[in-house]
Amino acid sequence: MLDNGKQRADLDAVFRPRSVAVIGASDTESKIGGTPLYYLRSRGYAGRVIPINPKAPEIQGLPAYANIKDAPGPIDLAIIAVPASLAVQALQDCADAGVKGVVMFSSGFAEIGEEGAAAQSQMQDIARKSGLRLMGPNCLGFMNIEEKIFATFAPVVKAGVAPKGRIGLVSQSGAFGGFAFSVARERGIGLSYWITTGNEADLGFAESVEWLATDPGTDVIVGYMEGCRDGDGLRRALDACRKAGKPLVVCKVGKTEAGAKAAASHTAALAGEDAVFEGIFRQYNVLRADSIEECLDIAYAASIAGLPSGNRVGFYTVSGGAGVLMADTAEAHGLDVPEFTRATQDKVLEMVPFAGTRNPLDITGQVGQIPGASRKALGLITADGTCDTVVSFISAAGLSPLGLEIAEDIAAVRAQSPDVLQVVSTLPSPEFRKAVEAAGVPVFEDPNRAVKAVAALARINRGFQRTDTAPDAQPTPLTVPEACTEPLALAALGKQGLPVVDFRHVATAAEAGQAAEELGGRVVVKIVSPDIGHKSDIGGVELNLSGRAEAEAAGERILAAAGAKAPGARLDGLMVAPMRRGVAECVIGVQRDPTFGPVVMFGLGGVHVEALRDVVFRAAPFSEDEAHAMIHEVRAIRLLTHPRGSDPADIGALARLLSQVSQIAAASPGLESADMNPVLAMTDGALILDALLLD
Amino acid sequence: MLDNGKQRADLDAVFRPRSVAVIGASDTESKIGGTPLYYLRSRGYAGRVIPINPKAPEIQGLPAYANIKDAPGPIDLAIIAVPASLAVQALQDCADAGVKGVVMFSSGFAEIGEEGAAAQSQMQDIARKSGLRLMGPNCLGFMNIEEKIFATFAPVVKAGVAPKGRIGLVSQSGAFGGFAFSVARERGIGLSYWITTGNEADLGFAESVEWLATDPGTDVIVGYMEGCRDGDGLRRALDACRKAGKPLVVCKVGKTEAGAKAAASHTAALAGEDAVFEGIFRQYNVLRADSIEECLDIAYAASIAGLPSGNRVGFYTVSGGAGVLMADTAEAHGLDVPEFTRATQDKVLEMVPFAGTRNPLDITGQVGQIPGASRKALGLITADGTCDTVVSFISAAGLSPLGLEIAEDIAAVRAQSPDVLQVVSTLPSPEFRKAVEAAGVPVFEDPNRAVKAVAALARINRGFQRTDTAPDAQPTPLTVPEACTEPLALAALGKQGLPVVDFRHVATAAEAGQAAEELGGRVVVKIVSPDIGHKSDIGGVELNLSGRAEAEAAGERILAAAGAKAPGARLDGLMVAPMRRGVAECVIGVQRDPTFGPVVMFGLGGVHVEALRDVVFRAAPFSEDEAHAMIHEVRAIRLLTHPRGSDPADIGALARLLSQVSQIAAASPGLESADMNPVLAMTDGALILDALLLD
Missing domain, CATH: 3.40.50.261 (Succinyl-CoA synthetase domains)
Known part of the structure; x- marks a missing residue:
């Protein structure tokens, strides 16, 4: 809504009012209508404060008015602290008085049931009609x-x-x-x-x-x-x-x-x-x-x-154990822990021969005995170019008088190398905290929490690097065919430019045999019916068939089985498609979410979706870049990136397909849900093998 | 080592000494030999303290001795705070003086390399020979x-x-x-x-x-x-x-x-x-x-x-949001959040009509306006019988004067229902903390950390309930056959009473055909050779064969392929086994760990072990009860408990098999490693289909 400059200004009036009225103002500071007045008066608000109370000419020492409409304007913000029964009228009064924003404490509305909801709806109308902005009620x-x-x-x-x-x-x-x-x-x-x-x-x-x-x-x-x-x-x-x-x-x-x-x-x-x-x-x-x-x-x-510019973290520690723990935590949370350069390690070892220098830099507790070594060592690893953030663990030194010297060291290094974030873990005295925070260095008591926070900042930074804009392509809306079967669904998706398997839709078993011969290699034959969901369950699918004779025989068996086991179903012949092998089977789904509209789901096929619920969602449409991120969120991603006995899957093709699907989903209000299962991830490309569309 | 009463007494002398000598004692409190003396004197240790220093007759006001052998005995504990070069002699002096325990601060031993390690080894000998116990060095x-x-x-x-x-x-x-x-x-x-x-x-x-x-x-x-x-x-x-x-x-x-x-x-x-x-x-x-x-x-x-007696947790909260958050956290960490009984909910609603009562009990911030309601409501859900722990979130009330009343309420309920643990989350004043802790109620500032701690205690309690004793059975040690092939491995495991597939080991393709006929149904034919690891890779396995002719032809192809693709390998005929289908394929492994000896691994087959590393270990031997716990630790456990289109797997049979394997592993020093892959988990029983043994 804030695309509109006026609306932004309206909210400015709510959040930065130059005058505040309190409707239901009370002399008793602990009462709901007394507290805000007390806070505004006692904590130094510089604007006008206007108590509204029909019974008193003065509240908490300020002149009061019986109704907001009687009070001298303009009033930016009114706080309504009256019982529910009086709240709607109070809001109307605010609207009449030209108040820009209202904060309503009163409760007893949508949260208590229908009657309350009706009153709340009235208030909504008042706000919309008058243009005032309402925070609350309740x-x-x-x-x-x-x-x-x-x-x-x-x-x-x-x-x-x-x-x-x-x-x-x-x-x-x-x-x-x-x-x-x-x-x-x-x-x-x-x-x-x-x-x-x-x-x-x-x-x-x-x-x-x-x-x-x-x-x-x-x-x-x-x-x-x-x-x-x-x-x-x-x-x-x-x-x-x-x-x-x-x-x-x-x-x-x-x-x-x-x-x-x-x-x-x-x-x-x-x-x-x-x-x-x-x-x-x-x-x-x-x-x-x-x-x-x-x-x-x-x-x-x-x-x-602020945010680090990358994922790499260096550690400076006075305790080897804490160093290992932080390194463990860093890797577990997606940070990289690169080794410092040899040159830097050598320079540190010259000063502090007993240090462990690879990363973490374990400078040990004895560093204090070498004057200046602490600041120099921290400066060296920070300027090393290998890390985007350095986390220093200095144990309980933040409580000691020595701590303030260390705080100065860290602040100095932060100023010298402003591109590298500094974070420190110690038990801090208030002075230590103040000193490092003033230098832009946050302090955490627990070293793991420091590392987890850095990991979160790095993740936010990664996210900000991603291309967020979906392509401008405006696909033709997809219309779900009447009585949609698998061949119709595949054809509809193919027409949208999506990669679908090269299938044949035939009427008879004999034609299935001929299609098998034309396709060559091994084929699958399936029943075609808008009424049969789980085709395998009724013997409606035969796999791994080779040549005309096998396919024709299978087609006959399938038609017979369908007739016998799904007697009421409309049958529409058979589908023949080549058996295709790839790296892994995936699932791509579309569904219309009640809150967010069309969303796209991705998962690895079979047990990963059904038993392990290893799926991820995005709102449509989204870019290929976003789809890449999405694919990498499935827990079993290694099945695509490190498959056994195969080259990795073509993630680019999968990402392209997901982004295309998301654009179609966004452009097709008639598409209630789609289920592409399986989608074959191959070393080169991706292919939709089966699909179901619902309108 | 503490099975021996004497050794326990020796450690008592170390940890509860009635006299402490400090070798290398210093007058300077900040020095390594001055600090412990200072702490012992100033912090109220009631035993004798004896400084040892060859150069001073008095240290920190206490009479000092040149050598510990000169000091009046008996001396329970000696602290050695001298440079590494003097440490071995100092330790020998302690041994000679009949000291029972030594704490050695000195560094410069195994942590710096070979020379230091040699000195450390000397000290180890002194300790062993004299019977004194040494903590350290370093x-x-x-x-x-x-x-x-x-x-x-x-x-x-x-x-x-x-x-x-x-x-x-x-x-x-x-x-x-x-x-x-x-x-x-x-x-x-x-x-x-x-x-x-x-x-x-x-x-x-x-x-x-x-x-x-x-x-x-x-x-x-x-x-x-x-x-x-x-x-x-x-x-x-x-x-x-x-x-x-x-x-x-x-x-x-x-x-x-x-x-x-x-x-x-x-x-x-x-x-x-x-x-x-x-x-x-x-x-x-x-x-x-x-x-x-x-x-x-x-x-x-x-x-x-202490520990809760079960997994069920109830929540009492003044903030609905915090209640949801705690319930989320509880379930994510394996706790149960049962609904309170209707009777209890009704009683609470009588007092506090606006409360949400299912669990969490959202009593809302307004409960303070109803005198006594807070304690009564907490008492009701605690005595409800549905929960083993109740976690109360009272926001920042622990800082307010009201907090101490709430602390009393919680303490009273804790005393009334001693079988139910109470935990509270609030920002506590020191007085609040003291009051609840005295009543056996821990306090956490963050509600999630409170819940996570409860989840950990419940998990510890569950672990203590498990039967930890491995069966007394003493299996015959398994001897790995010479040039061990799959049939030899399966036979050896079968002889130990483990369930192995009913296979035939034959010499020729013709015999393979006959074996297939005898076994009936579909069979697998495999090459047998102690030298071929990945049989499939050289065409040494054919699946899904039906009848004599198919099996014989496959046998011929396999033998030819093995001759061509593994020319140096010793061949020992063919193996024929029925194709068996089950719920899921698993892997059971044994390996000899350098630290812990024989350990047993369990995982689900295929991608779960190889790409996803979803495996769990135990040291052998262990009970069936332990094996159950182990099986339930694999992330993909739902593939066994909730398989698609099948009844659940027989986890009992898998657990029995794992426990048996662990006993054999523990009894068989000659078994270096074993690889049972796959082990078929069936709805009734479990079956080893393939095995590899190494000595």
Whole structure:
């Protein structure tokens, strides 16, 4: 929605208001209508604050008005903190008064059932008609940390505020958002905005994220999601983050059965199919984290250090053991741990003869006895050209007085080699933390968490390098033939330019024999019927047939079997196709997702799809580059890249086919689902052997 | 080694000495020979402390002796803190003086090369001859927290000591151990012992763990390992922990290529094959953790709460979102999240009508407005009988004054229902932490880490339930036949009572035809030769043959192909066997591991073993119960339990076969390796179709 400049400006008025009214303002600071007023007054908001209360001329020392329509304008933002029964009227009053944005705390709407949903729908209408933007209802509101705007009654603010920083946080759950805020505050992680979206009658998760992507004070965005009702909006928001080069880290719950059940009982939003979400996140380079801790680790590192320019990591360690552990963790999370150059190793050994130098550089605890060696050694491996990030493990030294010297060393090296990220793991004193963070160096207590955060940043960087634009080709929409059989489906796909097996559709067993002779080699003969799904189950498929006689005999058996075992089915002759061998059988599917529209699935055939559920999704359309990434996400990828007794599969051809399928899927509203199974991955090319289309 | 009562007493003298001498004692507290003396004096050790220094009559205010032989005895423990060149003589002096244990800080031995190794070997001899026990050399020593014995020069102690607790920590790396100690201290996690083993000339990681298994002050053991030279000793130690019911959590580095390289460059110990270590850990119910943070999370939870009696977890949460996240995490980590009983849900709803009650119990942030509801609701789900552990998420309330009331509630429920573990996730104040821990309730800031710790405890509990004893059967040792071919291997295995396919070994193609006729159905014909490994590659295998004529013709082709393509190979006729179909093909292997002796491997056949490396190991022998666990560890287990179009495989028969193989492997020193591939898993039974034996 923010493509429209006016709408962006509207949200600016919500998130950066120059005046804030509180409807239902209370003198009691702990009350829902007293808390935001108290926060706004006591925490230094520079704009106008206007209490609205029909019963009191003054609230918390400020002149109050009976109705927002009586208050002096213009009013950018109104907070509505009244019971549900009064909320709709209050919103209408805001609209009448020309208020630009409303944050509604009131609960008792869609989350409680039909009646509430009706009232919520009324509010939606008011917002749409008047053009005001509504956050909530049933939300905890938001905070703009820089401008000290606390449009929230979240009690966590009483214990203190997280430092100003460059991480924007958006949560569909208020309680969860409040917890994340507290954790950030306790860890000293800086935030720009904190936003909770509640029932999302108007302004939702997606638009909030999209707005943060345009906010110059926000570099990194953390999201907590339970569901999504507007797939297009979400994709626009994710795309905005990607285009702005801002890392987006999301914790999306409902992964497992228990989680999904709990989510359904908790929120009014629809939970999408998790595998599709996973695919969308991958597609838009969203880093999906499993916990709030992981979200904050990654966002913290990105907001302090930025992104590394590659995957290679070097380690500097005072403990060999910690070095091995970090190297293990790095490789397990997709980082490369290259050996330092011989020249660099030799220079380090000249200074510190007892060091292990390959990578990790195990400088040992005794390095402290050689003045200046620590900074020089770190400088050498950093300037070595072999690594994009250096992680230093200095044990508990961050707590000691010596720590500040080390902090200076690291800061100096960071400044000397600005292209290489520095990350440090130690137990830090507050002074140590401040010193390294000021130099753009994040600090982690646990060395593994430091490495995992670096791996996440490297993955985000890789994702940003990918070509994200689907080709401009506008394929003709695919129309699913009436009573679609396999030959019709294959023909339809072939007509779209997709590689399909060279098959023959014949009427009789004799013609099948003749087709076999024409095709030569071994063939397969199958029954053709729009009504028979699992052809093998009724004896409708015979494989490995050689020559006219075998094929004709097989055709007779198949027609007889179909007649006997599927008596009601419409039969449409036989299909004959050459037996083709390749590297591995794959599956490509298309389905129309209720949230995201047409999505494309890829997996390896047979047990990998059915028993092991090793499949990946993307929203259509997508580029070949994206398809490459998609293919490499299947767990059994080695079956394509390192097959036994064969050259690797032609991944390029598979990627091309997947991208083509995605474009057709996107252009064909009449295609409900497609199932290309198997698709043969060959050393040269890919071939659709069987297909099913549904409209 | 601790099977011997005397040896246990010897280690008691090391770890609980009533007198400690420091050889190389220094007046300077920061020196390696000054630090332990300082710690012993200043931190309240109640035993005698005797400085040894040839140059000073008094050190740090204590009377000193020129040589330990001059000092008044008896001396339980001596710390040697002299340069490497003096260390051997100092050790000999200790032996002569009747000292029972020595901790040697001195470095410059096996870790620096051959010369050092020779000196280390001399020290080993002195220890063996005299019966004294030697820790180190090149180690940071140990701490006995309860008795305030700081036989260490680790600088981390200067910043303070971890509280006394019930976790024993053993580390092969001093620097890593020092870091772990600091983390424990900063987190307030209580330790009983802290032990670093250095070069392990005598006392090693295994024996230290084994001794802790007998220590009444230690309930949980955390280990950090880089390698193992004494597989039997390690297995004894792991077994001692299991028998004592003490959870052992190990961080073993060298998992990946980079890690293994780094480990090899760092330590003198041999790094074993990681997959075998993984199998040994599973077998002895060792919880392998990936980081020191994870080690401490699990050990902390176990030392405060003990183990749950089952897998079922209930959630109490003030945030629906956090509830979903925890439920997701629980299921992903093998916990069950059962629905609470209807009766309990109804009772909760009576009190708190807006709660979500299935599980998680989402009591919402508003529960605070209903006095007493919080404790009652937690009590109800705890007493519901559906869960073995309840995890409560109370957001940041642990920091607020209200927190202490909640802590009391949780403690009360814990006392009422002692069979159900309680764990709480919140940002805790020190008072909150103290209150819940005193009640046996661990607290975690991050809800996911709380759930992961519970999952680990449940897994440890499951492991302790398993029958660990291998059957007493003493199979006849298997002797690998001379020039062993497939028929000889199958016959040898069959003679051991293993299920092998009903094959015929024949000399000529004509006999192969006759054998095919006798066997009936479809058969396979294969070349027999001790010199041909990959028979298919030279055309030495034909499948799916039917009747005498086909088999005979195939036999002729095979013999001709073998003569042509493997001209030097000794040929021993043909083998004919029925084609058998089952649920899935598996692989069972035996190999002699340099550290652990005979180990047994299991995997699913084909791509699962070769491309995907989906295999698991166990040390031989093991029980059927253990084999069941082993089979269920392969990632593709669903191919056996949920095959497409078939009943499940007979896992019992596979487990029986694996246990039998393990007993034969253990009883057969002449068996270097065995390869049963494929082993057919059937709906009823399992069958070895092909085998290779090596001596």
